[in-house]
Amino acid sequence: MRGGREGGRAGGQAGRQAGRQATSYDMVHYGHSNQLRQAKAMGDYLIVGVHTDEEISKHKGPPVFTQAERYKMVRAIKWVDEIVEGAPYVTTLDTLDKYNSDFCVHGDDITLTVDGKDTYAEVKREGRYRECRRTQGVSTTDLVGRMLLMTKTHHSNIVSTTHRATGPFPLSSPPCYDYNSVSSPQGPKGHSPWTGVSQFLQTSQKIIQFASGQEAQPGDTIIYVAGAFDLFHIGHVDFLETVYKQAERPYVIVGLHFDQEVNRYKGKNYPIMNIHERTLSVLACRYVSEVVIGAPYAVGKDLLDHFKVDLVCHGKTEVFPDRDTADPYAEPKKRGIFRTVDSGNGLTTDDIVQRIIKNRLLFEARNQKKEAKEIAVFEAMKSQAEGEQAGDTAQAAQ
Numbered sequence: 001m002r003g004g005r006e007g008g009r010a011g012g013q014a015g016r017q018a019g020r021q022a023t024s025y026d027m028v029h030y031g032h033s034n035q036l037r038q039a040k041a042m043g044d045y046l047i048v049g050v051h052t053d054e055e056i057s058k059h060k061g062p063p064v065f066t067q068a069e070r071y072k073m074v075r076a077i078k079w080v081d082e083i084v085e086g087a088p089y090v091t092t093l094d095t096l097d098k099y100n101s102d103f104c105v106h107g108d109d110i111t112l113t114v115d116g117k118d119t120y121a122e123v124k125r126e127g128r129y130r131e132c133r134r135t136q137g138v139s140t141t142d143l144v145g146r147m148l149l150m151t152k153t154h155h156s157n158i159v160s161t162t163h164r165a166t167g168p169f170p171l172s173s174p175p176c177y178d179y180n181s182v183s184s185p186q187g188p189k190g191h192s193p194w195t196g197v198s199q200f201l202q203t204s205q206k207i208i209q210f211a212s213g214q215e216a217q218p219g220d221t222i223i224y225v226a227g228a229f230d231l232f233h234i235g236h237v238d239f240l241e242t243v244y245k246q247a248e249r250p251y252v253i254v255g256l257h258f259d260q261e262v263n264r265y266k267g268k269n270y271p272i273m274n275i276h277e278r279t280l281s282v283l284a285c286r287y288v289s290e291v292v293i294g295a296p297y298a299v300g301k302d303l304l305d306h307f308k309v310d311l312v313c314h315g316k317t318e319v320f321p322d323r324d325t326a327d328p329y330a331e332p333k334k335r336g337i338f339r340t341v342d343s344g345n346g347l348t349t350d351d352i353v354q355r356i357i358k359n360r361l362l363f364e365a366r367n368q369k370k371e372a373k374e375i376a377v378f379e380a381m382k383s384q385a386e387g388e389q390a391g392d393t394a395q396a397a398q
Helices: 030-042 053-059 067-075 093-098 121-125 140-149 204-210 234-244 259-266 275-283 301-306 330-335 349-358 360-397
Strands: 018-023 045-050 082-085 103-107 129-132 221-227 250-256 290-293 311-314 338-340
Touching: 030 045, 030 103, 030 129, 030 204, 030 275, 045 067, 067 082, 067 234, 093 121, 140 349, 204 275, 221 234, 234 250, 250 275, 275 290, 301 330, 330 338, 349 360
Parallel strands: 018 045, 018 103, 045 082, 103 129, 221 250, 221 311, 250 290, 311 338
Antiparallel strands: none
16 A cells, blocks of 8 residues: 655645555455555555566465456545555565655555565664554455355354354344354464454444445435445446446445345355445445445335435346346336446456366465465564563563
């Protein structure tokens, strides 16, 4: 992630602070978005550096998305002012100075080179490094693990302990939220303090932080779209951008279906991300004004009237019938406000899952390699801290 000065950075306004951060942004998720939100709050202008496919493959393993896809995904996050394509993997003072950045920002997890060195060591030594809190409950490693395991325990399904691994979730069972059982292909939990994923707990404060807080104004065109928006990806971004361009003053409302509804029409282990995760992912998009959490599958009269919807859009993807086999878009079609839009991008969540499965062994090896490096560094840091503590104790005793 990078931040630069207002108005092209060089000779920026007095008192303005510039922050910078660079990272892979593979499988861009709400954890990345939250990191960018925190970074933007530290300064005035945020430039985000995104690594190339070659750099990621060298230091971390094969990326899920191409660099072109990742560049566009990061640009779509509403806290980002500018991106730098092909940012160096190791952040140096020269890089900060090149983009006229006052400091760089990274999460409180550690980023290592292929030989296990801290990529921010130089800027940390010079006091031009700031840290934001890592978002608990999600990581790219975790999401890849969810797809590799092909279970249903990663979303807010209603399961019994006897069906937890692979079976269908009986609706009569009591709710059991289990986010931890799929954080790594190697077992229920990772051992690295950075890769291991803890439970994600949604809060009203987090939603407020992500939400725009802006209501529709007179003269705005209120546009409604609905779907799963699972593993929020470049296909979704291109669709929402196309929807946004349907009006001069668009106010885009996204209706998100509950997990059980998504599983009804998508099947398998979908959704990969639960309703809480999908909410934050969509709210972070610069083309979205509001999100309806748990929207009804059928876009009916009550919803259209409540939000005063002017236009309902859907992409070129298949429209699944409602439970009663009815067309979920019958009412907006009847009113003449339904429009099919073509973003020119046919990428789907299924396509992403297939990318992962096709290269299963490579991604499993990537996850293991990443965690092994982190564990080695963590143990070294722990030993150093224990040694310093022992030295302090001995000195105090003299």
